Amino acid sequence: MSEITCPICNESMVTLLQLNRHLDDAHSEIKFVNNEDTASWFSKQVAKSRAKQLQSVTSVFTQAFGKLDLLDGSDTDGSSTSLSHGPASATKRGSPVPILTDENVTRKHWQKLSPNQRCAEVLCEKPLSARNGCINCRKCGKLFCHKHTMYRMKLTKNAMHDPTNGTWCRVCETCYKSRPGYNDHKGVVIDLTQDFRRMRQPHIDQQELNANRLEKRLVKLISSLSSEISKDPGSVWPLNRLRQKYAIDKEIVKWQADGEVTDCPECHNHFNFTLRKHHCRVCGKVVCGNLNSDCSRDVEINILAAKLDIKGPDVMPVTPISTRICKSCKNTVLSRRNFLHDKTAPLPPLLKKYEQLCHLRMVIESTMPKFQETLEILQDAQGQHTDQQATADATKIRKKLLNTCAQFDSISRSLSNLTLNIENERRLQQNIFLAAVHFLQINMLPLRALPKLLKSAKKLKTGPNKSSQQEAVEFKNFVLPTSRLTDTEIADLRQQLIVMEEQKFLVSGMVEGATQRRKYNEIPPLESSLRELDKEIDRIRCDLGTDAFEN
Amino acid sequence: MNLLQSASNYIDRITGSLPANGVHGTSTVGINKNKIKVLLLDKDTTSIVSMITTQSHLLSNAIYLIDTITNTTRTKMRHLSCVVFIRPTPDSIQALVEELRNPLYGSYELYFTNIIKKSSLERIAESDDHEAVTKVQEVFADYLCVNPDLFEVGLAKPNIFGSMPDSWTAEALNRSTETLTAVLLALKQKPLIRYDANSLLSKKLANEVSYRVRQDPSLYDFRRPDTPPVLLILDRKNDPITPLLLPWTYQAMVHELLGITNNRVNLSVIPDVRPELQEIVLSGTQGDNFFQKSMYLNFGDLGATIKEYVDQYQTKTKNNTNIESIDDMKRFVEDYPEFRKLAGNVSKHVTLVSELSRLVEAEGLLAVSELEQSLACNDSHNQDLKQIQIILQSPNISFDSKVRLVALYGLRYEKNANFSLPALLDLLDHQQPHPYGYNGVNAIKSLLSYAGAQKRDEGIFGGEGFFSRAQSGFKGLKGVENVYTQHTTLLSKTLSSLLRGKMKDASYPIFDDGVRPKLVETPAYGVDTNERPQNVIVFIVGGVTYEEARVVAEINAGTPGISIVLGSTKIINSYDFIKNLNDISHKGLIKGQPLTRLTFHTNNSSRAAEEIK
Structure with a gap:
């Protein structure tokens, strides 16, 4: 829906008449x-x-x-x-x-x-x-x-x-x-964010307190264990040393008495001969050590140290030392860290490509209005004396846009060629590509309108356009100088090539579609135009020689 | 009042294409716009979203993944942000709690379609250990927007009747109340509630809605309108005729003959249908301009319009076929996406319309419809009876049509001296076979006890009173414009009396909530039943037809300054209506007096009668 807004106070209006009246009412001094x-x-x-x-x-x-x-007309x-x-x-x-x-x-x-x-x-x-x-x-x-x-x-x-x-x-x-409230299509919205934060805060505080406490214990445990190792790195925890380790472990936290517990607090299985009782070294509670339910686990201390960003043991013993930590302690201490870590981890290739796309898209979106403007100037000046500067500007912007579009296209293609293993990521990739193609379709169309204008404008032009050549140097990344052709010519030819190849791609797609739908009568004309396109592409490639795009 | 605009406004808010009011600068909006978002929905919101927006719209707002919150096979992608849009049902809340315990995505924005209980919100807050939630909002898009002026509750089960046909199931009542209050909040209306006096169902609903409004007066504190909007709650039983008549407008016909569910039409029943047309989208709200223009056209006009459409398409094809030069080629490629869209749409509508006309031809629907209209509008018992008997014996008329005719006869001539429904039911019972697994005889019996003359308001048939008989005499002289569309729905009469401020207090009382000041004290705001309302929300308990939606659309278009929105528990066609009645009879809910007047000849029907008793 196109909306009219007052140029002075930006109030939105429904009709021109309303705007008119609004201007009279609100912005006129005359009584x-x-x-x-x-x-x-x-x-x-x-x-x-x-x-x-x-x-x-x-x-x-x-x-x-x-x-x-x-039916009821009589009793009006x-x-x-x-x-x-x-x-x-x-x-x-x-x-x-x-x-x-x-x-x-x-x-x-x-x-x-x-x-x-x-x-x-x-x-x-x-x-x-x-x-x-x-x-x-x-x-x-x-x-x-x-x-x-x-x-x-x-x-x-x-x-x-x-x-x-x-x-x-x-x-x-x-x-x-235009009565107040008539055009109000914004339904009621209730924002509960503040309430939610308020409800969440005590819980989070508690959680943090807990986490800090456990973390401190863990750090202490690791440091005392590692200092113990550094005393004698060579031995493999002989029996008396094992007792020493227990002493260290028990120093950190008071262990829960075995008799108090009959079921594992995590998996609720009954302890018996096969399901043994273990102690979590961080909270001291009794848990089972079943690896399937993952209630507790022996973790090497240097892994834990790496996770917590602290210094592990300097010297590694022959056998790695590990310590037992239960599921709930692991969650409280580590899951928050993991979450933040994942969030700030370097982007996977798919998302990297997507960011590039977004950047290009912003460039295209911001240059597009400029291009439209110059196009309008050109259109106004049509037939009369054409402003050379305007033409040059238009060519310049258009070139820039086309180059960006080509880049956009190639990135989106390479994005779609990434091989991904996870089904969700594949769907993501597909959808991004779809959106990219859609975006390109919308934004490439106005670019095609220019050559016609330029052609008519060129007739009026006299002499080579020096300024545009100078400008072209700016786009060195895309245009390499050659002896045979000037920079502008190469750029023009490349644009043509891009257009042609795109068309070829679309037409061959249509041929395939027609074959699938068994509409054989549509195929001959399409194929003949495909041949024509091929010829044209060959010609351009010939002209360009070594300057043709790699893809 | 525009349901569609309100709903899509909500969706824009959710997808983030609506910039927050002045809080963020434009630059942050630009960055947010590009951040990949995942949209998590539940069962209910999936249909809500699919009714009002398209995938490409979502894609353009950087929503590249859409999934259900209950899907446990999703994988961890913590670089993405997530938008959760769910109804606050226990199941969805549970799923959300589990999701937040182990968040798969980096941040979460939560949107609920209705008011969420404080305890549920607390549960969610407690599960958010990672502080992943950045925003919590209630938006009231809790309705299925079918047309800009038509909504549906979207019940999981079609049956709304509880232990008795005049009581609700708890789920249906709750869901309907929630939908209605959501509609009121989305449209910002605090209405005067009127309901069908003879219907317990509508009174109960009126009570619930009024209670919710009273519970939270600050929420419903809107700009005071010139005249309070009216929420009119009607009961289907007062007009059992309209769902039984064959409609002749496009949208209504497609629903009657093929069935539309959530804007989708299943065409796989058509012989030799092309694979891409097996299921089509027929939406009155998005994209399809041709359908939006033609959905209320009658079948005759539709034929002409679609021909025009095809011609338009053919001239384009002709332009496209003679591609000779590169220039032609270029132009063709430029137009191609648009052209392909047109081609798809043309073939869709041509397939639909040709299927409709094939069905009309094959099932003799013209003759059936003529008889239906005669039953509904004229008073000629003997002639009608003879016609029905003929049709009941003709082999190419579908079973559905026969049931419809007998049902209409039963409703129409219930009070006639020569009422001979048992004979007709007997004839119907000999029909072979009952294709859709329902018993026509049972359905008709429960129809008569659900909506028989004793149960409904009088006056749905023309020619019942003395004056209208005289009137129909005049009409006979003038001649009828179109034999197939003579019948006017009760809704249009009800609405016209409401809009003229002449609605009877006795038949449509105002729900007295005990809060609203009485008329005498403040006349401008008080309850003046004769004041002509400008905004009306109509809700029909027990189903609405597309024919009634057309009536409402026509009034909206034809009377400036008046805005009506129509809603119901479900959009029904005659099959849904009869099937539902049949289900009631199976549950043994209806024990009606009319049955005692019937005599049974065959074993079959007496067994059926015993079942009912």
Whole structure:
């Protein structure tokens, strides 16, 4: 949906008329001066035509509602559809509020009828007559035909919108639709983020406290173990040393008594002869050592040290030393670290390629408006003396865009050629490629519009364009100098080549499609054009020689 | 009021294409836009999203992966951010809790389609050990948006009846209430609730909705409208006729003859259908301009329109076939994507329309429809009976049509002195075989006890009262415009009386919530039943037809300043309607008096009657 916004205050508008009026109302210093004479003349006129108008209004309403009930047409009651209906019914019920009717609403601002008056609705502009109707909008006062004043809203004496104390009045479409809230399509949204954070915080704090405590123990454990090793790296924990290790372990945390536990707290299996009790060296609780359920595990201390970013044992013993850590301790201490680590890890190739794509896309998106602008200048100058600078600019920008597009294309292709093992990543890859192709399709089209313009412009050009040659040096990355052809020529030819190859690709795709759908009659013309394209491509390649693209 | 715009606004908010109001600079929006997002949905939100947006729209907002939250085979990709859009049902919450315990993605934005319980939110907060959640919002897109003015609840099970046909199942009532309140919040309306006086179902729903609105007055505190919007809750049983009549407009016909579920039409039943057309998308909200223009056209006009469409396509093809030079080639390639889209759309609609006309031809639907309309609109018992008997014996009329006719007869002439439904039921029972696994006789019996003359308001048939008889006499003189579309739905009469401020308080009372000030005190805001409403939300309990959707669309288009939105528990066709009635009869829910008036001749039907008793 295209939206009109006020150039001064950026308020969004529905129609041109509304904008017009908004400009008059909000951004004009001139006060509306009322002419006494015209007003009195006007009120007389109104008085005269009033009876007639009301009648016609009624008939229109009956007509409109007649449409929606074909069977029930006989009992349409004219009087109940009259405009002053709302307040009238209120009186019947003995309301204490002073009664306002349509007549009480000011008419000072009404536009007076002039000959050849047309409906003020911008798109309508019907001549106002008895047949089309000639009605003042009670709010803005402008004159409209029947069709564009079929709306009702509540107005106060000063013809201002007021849902509480107003009376029902007939208004125009624009006033009705520009009433506050009419165009509000943003439904209710409740933001619970703050509440959520508040609920989460105590939990997180607790978690962190816990993690810190366990981490400290673990660090202590590792350091005392490693200092123990450094004393005597050669031995393989002889029996007395093993006892020493236990002593170190028990120093860190008080071990839970074996008798207290009958089931493993993690997997809830009953301890028995095969399912032995073990102690987690970090929390001291009893867990099982079943490797399938992964309730606890012997982990080498230098692995743990690496995970915690601390110094492990300097000297490695002959047999690696490990220490037992249970699942819940591992989670509390490590999963947060792992999470942050994964988030900041270097991007996988797929995402790297995607970032390149995004960068190129931003470049294309930001240069595109510039290109459109220069194109418009060129179009305006068509036929007259063409500004050489403008042409050069356009060529330059276009070249840049085409190069970026080519790069974009090649990256998206290489992205789609990556081999991935995980199904989800493959889907991701497919979708990114799809979006990239779509993006290219949309943005390449306007680029093709230029050559025609340029051709006509070139006829007017005299002499070689030095400046564009200089500019071309900037794109050294893409354009290599050769003896035979100038830089600009090469670039042009390359662009042609890109276009042709793309077309060839599309056409061969279409041939395949036609074969699949068994539409053999479509194939011969397609193939002939394919041959023609091949010829053209060969010719260009020939011209370019060594400068042709690698792909 | 526009359901579609509100819903797509929500979707834009979720996908992040809607910049936050002034909080972030443009640069951050640009960066966020490019960050790859994963969209996690649940069963309900999948259909909500699919009704209003397309994959390419999601792709353009960098949503490159869409998955269900209950899918456990997803792999860890912590470089990506994730958008979760779910209904706050216990299952989905559980899945979310598990997801957050071991987050597969780097960060999470949570969106719920409805109000989430505080305890559930706490559970989620406690499971978020990694502080991965960055945003939690409630958006109220909790409805299936079929057309801009038509919504559906999207119940998992079609049956809404509890232990009695005038009571709800807890699930259906809860879901309907949630949908209705979501619609009210999405459209920002705090309505006056009116309901069918003779229906317990609608009164119960009115009560629930009103209760929810009262529970959270600050939430429903909107800009005061000129006249309070009306939420009109109706019951299907007061108009059992419309679902039984064969509709003749495009969208309605496709639903009646082929069936539309979540905007998808299954065409694999058509002989020799091309593989890409086996399941097509027929959406009144996205993309398909031709359908949006023609969905309310009647079958005759549709033929002409589709011919035009095909001609337009052919001229394009002709332009494309004589490709002689490279220039032609270029032009062709430029136009090609657009052209292929057109080609796909043309073949889709041509297939659909030709299938429709084949069905009309093969099943003798013109004759059936003529008789249906005569049953619904005229009072000529003997003639109608004779016609039905003829049709019941003709072999090429489908079983469905026969059941429909007998059902219509039963409803129409229930009070007639020569009422001979038993004989017709007997004839129907001899039909071989019952193709869709339902018993027509049972269905009709439960129809009569569900929506028989005693159960519904009078006045759905033309020619019941003295005056309307006189009126139909006049109509006879004038001649009828179109024999197949004579019947006017009850909804259009109800709406016209509501819009004219002439709705009877006795038949459609205002739900008294005990809060709203009485009329006498503040007339401008108080309950003035005669004030003409400008915004109306109609909800029909027990199903709505596309024919009624057309009526609403017509009123919206034809009466400026009035906006009506129509909704229901389900969008039904005659098959759904009858099947559902048959299911009620199986459950033994309906024990109706009309059955005692019937006499049974065959073993079959007496056994059926015993079952019912």
